[in-house]
Amino acid sequence: MWPAVALSLxxxxxxxxxxxxxxxxxxxxxxxxxxxxGEAVSALVALPIVLPPTxxxxxxxxxxxxxxxxxxxxxxxxLRTLAFSFPGLVIGSVIYSLPFxxxxxxxxxxxxxxxxxxxxxxxxxxxxxxxxxxxxxxxxGGIITGTILAFAHTLxxxxxxxxxxxxxxxxxxxxxxxxxxDVDTMQWGQAGVLAGGMALFSFAVVLVTFLAExxxxxxxx
Amino acid sequence: MSASMSIEARFAGTLGAFLLDVALxxxxxxxxxxxGPSGCGKTTLLRCLAGLIRMPGGxxxxxxxxxxDGSVFLPPHKRQVGYVFQDARLFAHLSVRENLRFGLxxxxxxRIGEADVIDILSLAPLLGxxxxxxxxxxxxxxxxxxxxxxxxxxxxxxxxxxALDRAAAHQILPxxxxxSAAFGVPVxxxxxxxxxxxxxxxxxxxxRQDGRITASGPLEGMLTDLSxxxxxxxxxxxVLALTSGDYDEEYGLTACVSPDLTLAIPGxxxxxxxxVRLRILASDVSLARERPQASSILNILPARILxxxxxxxxxxxxxxxxxxxxxxxxxxxxxxxWDTLGLRPGDAVFAQIKAVALAESR
Numbered sequence: 001m002w003p004a005v006a007l008s009l010x011x012x013x014x015x016x017x018x019x020x021x022x023x024x025x026x027x028x029x030x031x032x033x034x035x036x037x038g039e040a041v042s043a044l045v046a047l048p049i050v051l052p053p054t055x056x057x058x059x060x061x062x063x064x065x066x067x068x069x070x071x072x073x074x075x076x077x078x079l080r081t082l083a084f085s086f087p088g089l090v091i092g093s094v095i096y097s098l099p100f101x102x103x104x105x106x107x108x109x110x111x112x113x114x115x116x117x118x119x120x121x122x123x124x125x126x127x128x129x130x131x132x133x134x135x136x137x138x139x140x141g142g143i144i145t146g147t148i149l150a151f152a153h154t155l156x157x158x159x160x161x162x163x164x165x166x167x168x169x170x171x172x173x174x175x176x177x178x179x180x181x182d183v184d185t186m187q188w189g190q191a192g193v194l195a196g197g198m199a200l201f202s203f204a205v206v207l208v209t210f211l212a213e214x215x216x217x218x219x220x221x
Numbered sequence: 222m223s224a225s226m227s228i229e230a231r232f233a234g235t236l237g238a239f240l241l242d243v244a245l246x247x248x249x250x251x252x253x254x255x256x257g258p259s260g261c262g263k264t265t266l267l268r269c270l271a272g273l274i275r276m277p278g279g280x281x282x283x284x285x286x287x288x289x290d291g292s293v294f295l296p297p298h299k300r301q302v303g304y305v306f307q308d309a310r311l312f313a314h315l316s317v318r319e320n321l322r323f324g325l326x327x328x329x330x331x332r333i334g335e336a337d338v339i340d341i342l343s344l345a346p347l348l349g350x351x352x353x354x355x356x357x358x359x360x361x362x363x364x365x366x367x368x369x370x371x372x373x374x375x376x377x378x379x380x381x382x383x384a385l386d387r388a389a390a391h392q393i394l395p396x397x398x399x400x401s402a403a404f405g406v407p408v409x410x411x412x413x414x415x416x417x418x419x420x421x422x423x424x425x426x427x428x429r430q431d432g433r434i435t436a437s438g439p440l441e442g443m444l445t446d447l448s449x450x451x452x453x454x455x456x457x458x459x460v461l462a463l464t465s466g467d468y469d470e471e472y473g474l475t476a477c478v479s480p481d482l483t484l485a486i487p488g489x490x491x492x493x494x495x496x497v498r499l500r501i502l503a504s505d506v507s508l509a510r511e512r513p514q515a516s517s518i519l520n521i522l523p524a525r526i527l528x529x530x531x532x533x534x535x536x537x538x539x540x541x542x543x544x545x546x547x548x549x550x551x552x553x554x555x556x557x558x559w560d561t562l563g564l565r566p567g568d569a570v571f572a573q574i575k576a577v578a579l580a581e582s583r
Contacts (some may be wrong), residue, residue, distance in 0.1 A: 115310050118273055121297040122304035123324035123371045130298075133323075137314045 008175040012154040015093040023101035031109040046099045057163020084166045092164040093154045100149040108142020141216040152205045231280040240432040252408045254418030257428030263411045267377045272297040303368030303376040309360040311352035318348040324371025338366045358389030376408040420580045445549040457503040465490040481544025485519045498580040503551035505575040520574040
């Protein structure tokens, strides 16, 4: 049970870090882009919300497998496949949780509008400087929300992980899979502990998010 | 500032729904008021000057530097402008002091000192506070200070007082003149309230609804040009630059003088010898053929009718010359009086000035 908890936490942490590096600039680009492709990319990013996880997992399996289009690139690094490995899990989780990071951050940037950004530019800030000194701190509420949601969402994922990672104890067997296996093998006690832990944790996450948002709103006023 | 600080701008084209066709030559000193109906492109012009919009084919020279010409386009952060937005746009996550230092830290020179700006704009009590805790007037004062500390060579003010109540606006207005005098930065000040510009502007640029410039020039001359719509407004006025003289303590009047005239103004207007700007509404000036003998009106000046609006309607507007015609007044009388007195351009008259307001009331 504990290796699975540790693996889940590790996966969620790594995925959230990757999403912060990837999702925040992406959200910014989507807000700044006024053309049709901005909408197209937005739709693509939101797709994991409506797609069945098994479908995402299926395509990822093909993409990252030994005969997938990425195989030559993987071979370059001496790898045959990323399927059934931790990096494979991270890639799957990043794609699966991307909308949960991008959506709140994009909303925060959109709500901010171009006003503070323009003010920073007229105050001698280069675009990158203006992004870090003004846009990022002012969108902080959305970034915190996105981080929490992405972390919690990754922690609880099942379908994608099962498809891309299989069920290798200690390597790709995460929490939700352990719960499934426990139920499958009639170990209701352990399943109950894990499920209860997840439920409590999720409640805490949502509560903290709401409290943080309320506090932000009060600071703004 | 030397003549080399002059500013030359040409912008012609459309930007979305906006049409702009503007050629501007500014001397690079004092405050230039940009006046026009809302939606005429005043803000668009400011944004072009700041580099926030790139108008294809535009041209902009500030001093000896080309900011835009053909393929040359300096991005906003490389232009030394100070932009004051109508909505202040202070950074909510930074204190007032950090807001003030935002541009200062990033500027390469130190012509305009932090202490001086804090002093002129009375910002000292606000430094530790956050923008969310400031009143509208305080916020705009911080925004002006922040823009100044970015060491601009050109200040762009986009209706900074439009969102403020009268009291807050009147507190900031005199500061704007102090700033342009103290730091020698030319200012382009957009307003849709002419009275605001009469109080502070040295030059005036009038824009039309279609994004073109109707006329531009020194404020005094523009205000007394009967061919311009501003002279035909209900509240048309002239602005006179005089020097305050002796204060009559018994009656509480200050004599304000220029080579051509002396006016008695209620109140003590600072130390003798200080420059005062007076505003006289056309509707507060009436005419008499003979010098009135027993009148309650203090300021009666011999004048000459220089120009008259072609008579139509109930009223007729005149331009009067006082002294060697260096000083011009606007005057509005009824057409009936004009005909009854048999007045004609060139006639000698006496101008009775009912009220003189100090333009820069503190």
